[in-house]
Amino acid sequence: MLELIVISTLNGVLFGMLLFLLSSGLTVIFSMMGVLNFAHASFYMLGAFFGFQLTKWIGFWPAFVLAPLLVGAIGMAVERYGLRNTHKHGHVAELLLTFGLAFAIEEIVAMIWGRSPVDYRVPALLDFPAFTIFSTNYPAYKIFMLAVSVVIFVALLLVLRRTRVGLIVQAALTHPHMVGHLGHNVGRVFMVVFGVGSALAGLAGVIAGPALVTQSDMAAALGPILFVVIVFGGLGSLPGAFVASLVIGLVQTFAVALNGSLASVFGPLDSAGGPSALSDIWNVTIAQVAPIIPYLLLVIILIVRPMGLMGTRES
Amino acid sequence: MRRLILAAAVIAPMLGHAARAEDTVKIGYIDPLSGGGASVGEGGLKTFQYLADELNAKGGILGRKVEIVPFDNKTNPQEALVQAQKAIDAGVRYITQGNGSSVGLALEDFVTKYNTRNPGKEVLYFNYAAVDPAMTNEKCSYWHFRWDASSDIKMEALTNYIKDVASIKKVYLINQDYSFGQSVRSDARKMLTAKRPDVQIVGDELHPLLKVTDFSPYIAKIKASGADSVITGNWGQDIALLLKAAADAGLKVNWYTYYAGGAGGPTAIKQTGLDHQVFQLTEGFANSGHQPAMDYEKAFRAKVNMSLWYPRAVNEMRMFKAAAEKANSVEPVKVAAALEDLKFEVLDGGTGFMRKDDHQFFQPIYISSFGKLAANEPFDEENTGWGWHLVSKVDTPQAMVTTTCKMTRP
Numbered sequence: 001m002l003e004l005i006v007i008s009t010l011n012g013v014l015f016g017m018l019l020f021l022l023s024s025g026l027t028v029i030f031s032m033m034g035v036l037n038f039a040h041a042s043f044y045m046l047g048a049f050f051g052f053q054l055t056k057w058i059g060f061w062p063a064f065v066l067a068p069l070l071v072g073a074i075g076m077a078v079e080r081y082g083l084r085n086t087h088k089h090g091h092v093a094e095l096l097l098t099f100g101l102a103f104a105i106e107e108i109v110a111m112i113w114g115r116s117p118v119d120y121r122v123p124a125l126l127d128f129p130a131f132t133i134f135s136t137n138y139p140a141y142k143i144f145m146l147a148v149s150v151v152i153f154v155a156l157l158l159v160l161r162r163t164r165v166g167l168i169v170q171a172a173l174t175h176p177h178m179v180g181h182l183g184h185n186v187g188r189v190f191m192v193v194f195g196v197g198s199a200l201a202g203l204a205g206v207i208a209g210p211a212l213v214t215q216s217d218m219a220a221a222l223g224p225i226l227f228v229v230i231v232f233g234g235l236g237s238l239p240g241a242f243v244a245s246l247v248i249g250l251v252q253t254f255a256v257a258l259n260g261s262l263a264s265v266f267g268p269l270d271s272a273g274g275p276s277a278l279s280d281i282w283n284v285t286i287a288q289v290a291p292i293i294p295y296l297l298l299v300i301i302l303i304v305r306p307m308g309l310m311g312t313r314e315s
Numbered sequence: 316m317r318r319l320i321l322a323a324a325v326i327a328p329m330l331g332h333a334a335r336a337e338d339t340v341k342i343g344y345i346d347p348l349s350g351g352g353a354s355v356g357e358g359g360l361k362t363f364q365y366l367a368d369e370l371n372a373k374g375g376i377l378g379r380k381v382e383i384v385p386f387d388n389k390t391n392p393q394e395a396l397v398q399a400q401k402a403i404d405a406g407v408r409y410i411t412q413g414n415g416s417s418v419g420l421a422l423e424d425f426v427t428k429y430n431t432r433n434p435g436k437e438v439l440y441f442n443y444a445a446v447d448p449a450m451t452n453e454k455c456s457y458w459h460f461r462w463d464a465s466s467d468i469k470m471e472a473l474t475n476y477i478k479d480v481a482s483i484k485k486v487y488l489i490n491q492d493y494s495f496g497q498s499v500r501s502d503a504r505k506m507l508t509a510k511r512p513d514v515q516i517v518g519d520e521l522h523p524l525l526k527v528t529d530f531s532p533y534i535a536k537i538k539a540s541g542a543d544s545v546i547t548g549n550w551g552q553d554i555a556l557l558l559k560a561a562a563d564a565g566l567k568v569n570w571y572t573y574y575a576g577g578a579g580g581p582t583a584i585k586q587t588g589l590d591h592q593v594f595q596l597t598e599g600f601a602n603s604g605h606q607p608a609m610d611y612e613k614a615f616r617a618k619v620n621m622s623l624w625y626p627r628a629v630n631e632m633r634m635f636k637a638a639a640e641k642a643n644s645v646e647p648v649k650v651a652a653a654l655e656d657l658k659f660e661v662l663d664g665g666t667g668f669m670r671k672d673d674h675q676f677f678q679p680i681y682i683s684s685f686g687k688l689a690a691n692e693p694f695d696e697e698n699t700g701w702g703w704h705l706v707s708k709v710d711t712p713q714a715m716v717t718t719t720c721k722m723t724r725p
Binding site for chain 2: 003004007008011012014015018110114115116117118119121122129132135136137138139142210211212213215216217221222225252253254256257287288289290291292
């Protein structure tokens with residue numbers, strides 16, 4: 001029992017941190033610009049493929065630095081030439097733009113790298129078990145992912161809360177004209193914020209690519225869960241996204257470990273009726289529905305507390 | 316006069332078209348060519364086009380050219396029916412499909428209904444990869460022929476192998492939560508209990524289809540159960556991520572899989588370093604040791620630049636030709652009759668036959684493991700340097716199951 005709890009907690013925290021790594025950029029863009037970026041998971045995918053390609057050419061560590069910068073540059077271009085023009089037409093237009101962009105990026109990636117998974121590997125330097133607990137290995141790479149997530153969280157929080165840059169960025173969202181009158185280039189602030197958000201997605205891609213499967217539909221597979229994280233944590237709240245990632249990681253991991261079903265709590269149904277819709281529901285174990293639980297949490301939190309765990313505004 | 320020219324201009328190409336249609340046998344390939352299943356669908360299309368070219372180079376079928384006409388069904392049953400109708404409108408009398416049993420069942424039902432309503436214009440459905448047993452049992456149809464071993468046949472073969480391997484004592488089942496995964500799971504339970512009552516089934520897991528990003532918690536459970544072998548029908552990212560999580564955690568078990576060899580699978584296994592611990596069940600594979608098949612593999616790879624995923628597609632096309640020649644016609648009704656109980660030497664060696672009762676093809680099944688190659692094994696997969704190695708060959712009689720099919724014959 002102790003073994004199960006310790007291992008599940010560890011797995012849950014590791015998975016939660018991966019989720020945070022992926023959703024941090026989305027939160028930054030949303031909280032600072034009010035843009036719900038549907039193409040975020042696509043930037044993450046671009047990061048993974050750039051990481052893969054650059055790793056092949058110049059090695060993992062240069063790729064680790066260059067790929068996010070490249071993705072950030074693409075993000076800035078998207079903001080400068082796309083979002084800025086649609087901004088005046090309101091949020092729906094922005095949302096639609098990023099929505100279309102997501103499809104375009106997927107097709108482009110498929111054209112260049114094909115639709116099959118690519119062979120993107122963990123760098124040799126980190127390819128060893130960091131520690132072993134109850135005879136289960138924990139790879140160094142996962143610990144590296146965890147460390148990067150924590151560093152990003154702390155750095156973002158410090159920049160946004162403690163520096164002048166953070167002040168200006170926050171003010172630019174609510175009082176763009178005032179910030180403009182004070183001599184700051186609001187357009188450029190937004191461009192940089194979007195670039196940083198995209199770069200974070202790219203970084204997540206470079207890091208998560210080897211751990212997950214790098215292929216052209218990875219964005220579509222991961223997109224929904226990211227929205228769960230930021231809505232659950234509170235739209236635009238960085239600490240909220242951090243807590244939500246951990247909660248979702250832990251809930252999902254522990255749910256998998258549980259074999260309970262309605263049948264095991266209330267006893268089996270009368271089997272004379274044969275298999276039916278009811279007996280199907282009755283016998284479903286918690287483990288079976290574990291990956292769906294985050295979406296259930298999303299629905300519940302929207303009903304009970306629409307601004308999310310730590311959100312400050314409703315939209 | 317102008318009108319006449321106009322009419323002639325419209326009609327002439329149609330006549331020409333009709334004349335050409337007489338000379339070709341069109342096979343509608345209805346599988347995903349966009350969306351998540353596209354990588355697999357494109358591989359299948361290249362395979363069939365290669366096979367058609369091969370047949371045409373040897374004079375086609377009864378002197379007629381074979382043409383593969385691709386239709387994109389986006390792995391969606393509804394879309395597949397639309398595409399099937401489009402194919403029929405374009406003069407296709409044979410359709411072939413493989414990805415997704417839900418799509419397969421929809422097509423089987425469609426073809427059956429279409430043929431009832433359109434006597435004289437019958438369409439045959441050649442299935443090369445949809446493995447739901449229902450398609451040759453309760454939902455069987457005279458107009459459907461399946462060349463892939465259905466999931467219960469593979470389990471029959473696997474359990475006949477496991478029967479003689481005493482080192483397998485504790486088995487864990489992990490499968491995707493949908494019709495295919497569930498049938499793998501229930502067949503495994505039933506057949507293992509019957510053939511090896513001493514084997515313990517220490518876990519039986521179903522997880523949502525293609526929704527899990529982190530399999531570590533599942534691996535923790537497998538480890539806690541003390542299993543020595545895992546049986547899984549997982550495919551796509553569900554097998555890749557499962558094996559990656561297992562390798563990360565240092566889990567030492569043998570993996571008996573249906574689809575570890577699918578697109579991306581070999582890459583994932585090589586990444587995990589699980590050398591000869593991952594097994595798969597197929598009707599043939601590159602290093603089978605059967606010389607004609609290995610020569611074929613070599614030629615195929617040289618031209619198409621991928622491994623031959625579907626030896627069964629070779630069997631399908633060759634048997635189609637054999638049946639048409641036996642019937643001396645490419646008329647679907649006659650070909651269908653000729654296919655029944657047709658015996659055939661399969662690509663990887665050994666005899667198979669198309670059972671009349673349910674239109675399921677029975678053939679030898681190979682169990683192979685993935686890892687470093689021996690000297691006489693020339694073929695690796697996905698440029699990993701690793702390839703499949705023969706573990707056991709289960710002959711046709713040991714890879715047969717009974718059927719409950721009661722089909723309506725024309």
